[in-house]
Amino acid sequence: MAQQYPQHIWHNGAIKPWAEATTHVMAHALHYGSSVFEGIRSYATPKGQAIFRLTDHLKRLYHSAKIYDMPIPFSLDELARATRDVIKANGLAKAYLRPVAFRGLGGFGLSADTPTDVAVAAWEMGPYLGDGVLEAVSLGSLVAASAYIVMSADSNLMTQVAVSGTFWTLAAIGHAAGRVDLAGE
DSSP: OOOOOOOOEETTTTEEEEGGGOOTOOOOHHOOOOOOEEOEEEEEEEEEETTTTTHHHHHHHHHHHTTTOOOOOHHHHHHHHHEEEEEHHOSSSSEEEEEEEEEEEESOOOTOOEEEEEEEEOOOOOOTTTHHHHHHHTTTTOOOOSSSOOOOOOOOOTTTTTTTTGGGGHHHHHHHHHHHOOOOO
């Protein structure tokens, strides 16, 4: 099934149509994985929208960006407001939220001077592992071997931050698992 995109996204200071939030193919982040992000859930409650630990998530985003020497050109309060605004702009009762900061188009090379672009996306998303997965796992574990390894906390990579370049292994494992019939049917 094709992904259904929301109508709006917050990008570099403004709510805009989803299709207008573009990045150049030569942006630093595309070539070197120089971006940081958070994944956050919001829930519909009787008292209104509840965003799970928004401030804590945004503080970690800023911490990750600081470690990678990537100044975020918006305050934490501005990003918190942007998060609420993009939920409202898309008319979502509950949402998955993805604030992301990345090195945009500037100079070329590993240590190029580039601007930091920032976006906050919000969309409806069901269970993280997919419908029915938790129910299936409750009946017994589904396990498969992978050709990839995940970096450990004692590796030389900074595992305390959510930087996109370190998530490629998880993405590769997920894609490989999607090609395997774990139920053996």
